[in-house]
Amino acid sequence: MSSSKDNLNEFFSSTSGKAGSALLLIFLIISTFVVFTYPLDFGITVWNNPAYWSDYPKSAPPSWTTLFNDDEFEHQIIEFTSPSDVVKIPNQEERIYTQKLILDKNSFPTFISLSMNDITYHDLPPIVTLSIVRPDNDEVFVYREIISPPRVGEDAPFTRYSESPFRVNLSGDKSVASNLLIFLQERTQQQISINQIVGSSEKVIFAKFNSNSIESYEPLLGEYTLVIKFVVADERDSISNVKFVLGGSTYGFLGTDSLGRDISVGLLFGFPVALLIGIITSTLTTMIGTTLGIISGYVGGKTDTVIQRFSDTLSNIPLLPILIFLIFIIGPQLWLVMVILVLFGWPGLTIIVRSMVLQLNTSQSIEAAKSLGASKWRIMYRHIFPQLAPFIFAQLVFFTPAAILAEASLSFLGLGDPSIPTWGQILENGFRTGGVYIGYWWWILPPGLLIVITAMIFVFIALALEPVVNPKLKNM
Amino acid sequence: MSLFRTLVFRGLSLFVVLLTVLFLSVIVLGATGFSDRLLTATVSEELRGLRQSLSQNINDPNELERVISDRREQLIEFYGLDQPWYYRLPDMVFRILTLDLGEARTLRSFSGSNRVSDIVIERLPNTLILVTSAMFVTSLIGLYVGVKVATQVGSRFERAVSYFSAISYALPAWWLGIIFIILFAFQLRILPSSGMFSVPPPTEPLARFFDRLWHAILPVFTLIIVSIGPWAYAVRTMVLNISQEDFVNVARAKGLPENLVMRRHIVRVAAPPIVTSLILGLTGSLGGAILTETVFGWPGMGRLYYEAVLAADESVIVALTFMFTLLYVIARFILEILYVILDPRIRYK
Numbered sequence: 001m002s003s004s005k006d007n008l009n010e011f012f013s014s015t016s017g018k019a020g021s022a023l024l025l026i027f028l029i030i031s032t033f034v035v036f037t038y039p040l041d042f043g044i045t046v047w048n049n050p051a052y053w054s055d056y057p058k059s060a061p062p063s064w065t066t067l068f069n070d071d072e073f074e075h076q077i078i079e080f081t082s083p084s085d086v087v088k089i090p091n092q093e094e095r096i097y098t099q100k101l102i103l104d105k106n107s108f109p110t111f112i113s114l115s116m117n118d119i120t121y122h123d124l125p126p127i128v129t130l131s132i133v134r135p136d137n138d139e140v141f142v143y144r145e146i147i148s149p150p151r152v153g154e155d156a157p158f159t160r161y162s163e164s165p166f167r168v169n170l171s172g173d174k175s176v177a178s179n180l181l182i183f184l185q186e187r188t189q190q191q192i193s194i195n196q197i198v199g200s201s202e203k204v205i206f207a208k209f210n211s212n213s214i215e216s217y218e219p220l221l222g223e224y225t226l227v228i229k230f231v232v233a234d235e236r237d238s239i240s241n242v243k244f245v246l247g248g249s250t251y252g253f254l255g256t257d258s259l260g261r262d263i264s265v266g267l268l269f270g271f272p273v274a275l276l277i278g279i280i281t282s283t284l285t286t287m288i289g290t291t292l293g294i295i296s297g298y299v300g301g302k303t304d305t306v307i308q309r310f311s312d313t314l315s316n317i318p319l320l321p322i323l324i325f326l327i328f329i330i331g332p333q334l335w336l337v338m339v340i341l342v343l344f345g346w347p348g349l350t351i352i353v354r355s356m357v358l359q360l361n362t363s364q365s366i367e368a369a370k371s372l373g374a375s376k377w378r379i380m381y382r383h384i385f386p387q388l389a390p391f392i393f394a395q396l397v398f399f400t401p402a403a404i405l406a407e408a409s410l411s412f413l414g415l416g417d418p419s420i421p422t423w424g425q426i427l428e429n430g431f432r433t434g435g436v437y438i439g440y441w442w443w444i445l446p447p448g449l450l451i452v453i454t455a456m457i458f459v460f461i462a463l464a465l466e467p468v469v470n471p472k473l474k475n476m
Numbered sequence: 477m478s479l480f481r482t483l484v485f486r487g488l489s490l491f492v493v494l495l496t497v498l499f500l501s502v503i504v505l506g507a508t509g510f511s512d513r514l515l516t517a518t519v520s521e522e523l524r525g526l527r528q529s530l531s532q533n534i535n536d537p538n539e540l541e542r543v544i545s546d547r548r549e550q551l552i553e554f555y556g557l558d559q560p561w562y563y564r565l566p567d568m569v570f571r572i573l574t575l576d577l578g579e580a581r582t583l584r585s586f587s588g589s590n591r592v593s594d595i596v597i598e599r600l601p602n603t604l605i606l607v608t609s610a611m612f613v614t615s616l617i618g619l620y621v622g623v624k625v626a627t628q629v630g631s632r633f634e635r636a637v638s639y640f641s642a643i644s645y646a647l648p649a650w651w652l653g654i655i656f657i658i659l660f661a662f663q664l665r666i667l668p669s670s671g672m673f674s675v676p677p678p679t680e681p682l683a684r685f686f687d688r689l690w691h692a693i694l695p696v697f698t699l700i701i702v703s704i705g706p707w708a709y710a711v712r713t714m715v716l717n718i719s720q721e722d723f724v725n726v727a728r729a730k731g732l733p734e735n736l737v738m739r740r741h742i743v744r745v746a747a748p749p750i751v752t753s754l755i756l757g758l759t760g761s762l763g764g765a766i767l768t769e770t771v772f773g774w775p776g777m778g779r780l781y782y783e784a785v786l787a788a789d790e791s792v793i794v795a796l797t798f799m800f801t802l803l804y805v806i807a808r809f810i811l812e813i814l815y816v817i818l819d820p821r822i823r824y825k
Contacts (some may be wrong), residue, residue: 016642309489316493316808320763321800322500324781328793329504348756405648409767412650414785427651431771436654437669439662448651455646463642 007390007468017464023457031272042269043419047261051164055243056260057110060251062442073107075248078226081241093232097242101132101224103206108219111247112202114143114228115167118240119160124233125149130170130244132205135222140183140205143168143176157236165243171201180204202246255442258433263426267446270423274404274454277334277422281341281403286396289346290388293353294380298361308354311347319344320409327415334417337410341403349395353388360384390469398462401455408451423447479816486812490805495569497801501794502568506561510790511568518578519551572798577791583783586775592795596777600799602672603776606692607765607803610699614761615754618704622711623743626719637708644705649764653698653771660694667694670773695772699764703757710753714746721745748819755811762804 011017039045046052057075066072083095114130130143145168150158160166170176177197184192188209196214197204206224207217230239254264296307319341326340327333360366369383410416411424412431430436430443505511526547527540534540551557556564571577575593585595625637661669668674668691678684718724719742727741728734769778777796784792 016639312489313493313496316490316804317497318759318762318800318804320759320766321781321797322497324766324785325501325793325797326504328785329508329510329790401646405646408648409650409763412648412767413770413782427654431650431654436657437662441658444654444658448648448654451648451651452643452646456642459642459646463638 010468011464014464014467016460020457020460020464023453024461027271027275027454027457030268031275034268034272038269041419043417043421047266047269047421048418050259051167053256053260053262054167055113055115055245056256056262057247057249057251058256058260059258059440059443060110060249060256061440062253062255063248063250064253065255065442066250071106072250073105073109073246073248075251076101076109076246078244078246079241080228080243083230091233093235093237095230095232095239097226097228097230099226099244101226101246103219103221103224106219106221107249108206109202109246110249111169111171111245112205113167113169113171113245113247115165115243115245116161116239116241117165117243118162119147119166119238120157121147121160121232121237122156122158122234123237125158126233126237126239127231129229129231131227133225133227134205135220135224138183138187139227141179142201142205143170143173143179165241171247172199173201174198176201254446255440257426257429257440257443263443263446266421266426267423267450269421270426270447270450273334273420273422274407274451277338277407278400278404278454278458281338281345282396282399284338284342285345285399285403286349286392288342289349289395290353290385290392292346293350294357294384294388296350297354297357298380298384299376304354307350311350314344315347315351317344319406323406323410324413324415327410332415332417334407334420334422337407337417338403341406345399345402349392349399352395353392356388356391357384360387390465394462394465394469397458397465400458404451404454423451427451482816483813487809490809490812494801494805498569498572498798499565501797502565502572505568505794506565509561511561511564512557514578514791515555515557519548519555519557521579522551523548572794575795575798577795580784580792581789582787583780583789583792592791595780595792596795596799599775599777599780602774603765603769603778603803606695606699606769606774606776607761609692610696610703610765611761613696614700614704614707617700618707619711619750621704622708623715623738625708625712626715627738629716634712637712641705641709644702647702648767649698649702650767650771652702653695653768656694656698657771670771672775691774695768695774698768698772699761702764703761706760707753707757710757711746711750714749714753715742718742718746748815751811751815751818755808755815758804758807758811762800766800 012021055077060075063072063074078099078101080097080099084098085096087094087096116128119126125147128143128145128147129141131139131141133139147160150156174194177194180197180201181192181194184190184197184204190209190212192214200214203214203217206219207214208220210216210218226244228242228244252262252264254262254267256262292307292311296304322344323337323340327337330336366379366383369379374383407422408424408427411422412428414428414432416422416425416428418425424447427444427447430440430447433440433443435441435443502511505514523544527544530540530543534543556567575596577592579590580592580595583595584590585598587594587598589595621637625634628634657669660667672691673684673687674691678687724737724741727737732741765776766778766781768774769776770782773779777799780792781796783789784796
């Protein structure tokens with residue numbers, strides 16, 4: 001019997017053992033990072049919460065794809081937490097938030113939006129106005145809003161938008177369009193209707209007015225100034241946060257999906273989920289499979305017959321159809337998927353372990369233990385199990401990707417647990433949205449690749465374990 | 477005689493598998509209240525038909541209501557809706573066995589019928605074409621490659637095959653399908669991306685055949701790639717194990733030519749376990765078929781699964797689960813017969 005140190009050396013001497021362990025380590029580090037930085041209810045509060053992603057561009061490719069294309073507009077989020085200037089007027093106070101915007105790419109932002117958070121006032125409701133000063137020194141008045149007045153019976157201070165932010169999509173807003181129409185009529189003689197402006201306000205604000213239709217406007221490059229004013233009637237009034245977004249046509253490292261969700265954020269969350277699904281399921285499966293296999297092989301008799309009939313039947317049930325059926329009827333919950341995988345997964349191992357135990361039963365070491373008067377359980381636990389342990393460990397590793405792939409397949413069929421985003425679900429979203437046909441490769445390829453790599457890690461480790469495990473089996 | 481007995485025994489145990497799946501589905505359907513909903517829908521569907529035909533003959537609305545509520549009582553008793561679900565178990569099992577699952581909610585067969593059995597039966601041949609052709613090609617190539625690799629252990633070819641089988645095992649069928657669509661249908665534009673026929677489909681039988689073949693290339697190829705790796709590796713391992721046995725050495729020592737040793741003494745002996753591993757790979761092939769059909773829009777039972785999940789059509793899902801189990805049990809039984817033919821020990825018992 002070779003020592004465990006030799007085994008370890010043999011394991012790490014193979015390329016697949018080295019590659020597998022190195023990748024597993026990386027995946028574990030990423031998973032740990034995610035577990036400590038992501039909220040536990042990430043799926044509900046962040047990933048599947050459209051409000052969270054409203055400030056992101058929709059279906060934007062990764063920003064590095066346009067590294068050599070200067071005309072792509074970069075996504076910009078301008079966030080204020082305190083005003084740049086405060087002007088006191090009798091009975092009023094004007095809080096001004098300004099920021100310079102440089103337009104140097106020959107393209108328009110894809111959308112513009114304004115959002116505000118957590119507004120508290122004591123007397124009259126504050127008034128918000130947004131205007132933009134263009135490089136040609138024209139000031140475009142874009143938007144004006146009066147925060148909703150006190151309700152009947154409500155006492156000061158009045159709090160607004162503390163739970164979800166107030167957000168207005170300036171590109172598609174009708175009042176913005178009518179403000180811009182006035183600006184356009186003063187500025188040019190063009191015959192443009194308000195409906196042409198709705199949905200493309202940004203093309204008016206940042207335009208050169210070089211043609212007669214909004215579609216063929218070109219951007220006016222230069223330095224713009226964003227001016228957001230809050231007129232408050234009481235100096236105790238507060239606004240915790242104001243956000244102005246210039247939508248880009250590319251975003252981040254892996255782009256966004258059609259809801260604006262940052263795909264890299266979702267994929268990161270998938271790391272610990274995939275590892276947990278794989279490891280928990282395979283551990284439980286091998287535990288049950290091994291225990292029943294040893295009992296079946298060593299105890300024999302009626303116990304053996306019952307366990308064997310049972311596992312023969314269960315192992316013959318086609319897994320994916322029964323999984324689809326049960327999850328569809330009972331409901332898409334991740335723990336249920338894992339329970340079903342364990343329930344239908346153990347029999348295969350039980351059958352193999354039993355046949356190995358039958359061979360071991362006649363060996364001298366077991367006979368010696370028996371003649372010394374060791375109990376049934378002691379023999380199974382102390383004498384049979386240790387001899388099978390390496391093989392069982394290899395099985396555990398080998399079974400891990402099966403569980404990960406099964407969950408991914410199920411998610412791909414639209415039966416993923418909506419509260420826990422997985423790689424399979426992200427891919428399914430992309431597939432169902434038609435990403436394959438439209439060409440959203442950044443939405444389709446990375447999640448699939450991650451599933452394949454994760455599965456490969458365990459297959460590689462299992463491959464490297466084979467020479468460690470097999471010679472011992474032959475010596476038995 | 478013992479050959480016949482073995483087959484009967486295997487057939488019976490496979491029938492038990494079918495019954496287990498049936499009872500499992502029926503119990504789950506009953507316990508979650510699905511069967512109640514299913515039957516109530518059937519009853520109200522029948523009553524609606526009755527109301528329409530009766531309203532032409534009976535003019536008095538009270539009389540009409542009375543007749544209909546009588547009929548409802550009868551139907552509820554007939555379907556056993558007045559009893560708890562577990563009393564209906566045998567009846568329900570029988571209904572699934574005969575695919576008598578009433579009408580689908582939104583899905584229709586290609587000919588427009590909304591009966592579950594029509595929808596499912598119509599798709600069956602398409603799935604069979606896909607699975608059988610993929611399995612046939614896979615087993616032939618895998619057998620050839622596996623045996624060849626076993627004779628060259630340690631060679632570069634052997635290592636390449638090992639790595640390929642690892643990748644093949646880790647590749648999800650649906651993702652590979654998507655990659656193939658992007659590559660062959662959109663980048664290279666040499667193969668169709670989905671469906672079974674071009675639009676509009678050719679009318680001439682021969683042209684139809686070739687058109688179908690043309691559309692089948694990518695899905696079949698996907699299925700082959702994902703299932704061939706583990707299968708070739710399994711063949712390799714079994715051939716390798718047997719080639720180390722004493723009787724093989726004896727055959728070599730007798731001076732028999734190597735390919736004769738391989739054919740008669742190794743592959744012939746390895747044949748039964750090879751069939752066993754083909755049997756074990758069967759569930760995987762069926763699962764792969766479900767996913768591959770979904771990706772390629774191949775109008776088989778697998779794609780129907782996806783459509784039924786999207787449309788939340790539970791009676792179709794029940795029928796499909798049963799059909800896939802049935803398909804598995806039949807395929808499994810055919811392989812069992814093959815096993816019995818290949819393993820002489822059973823015949824001589």
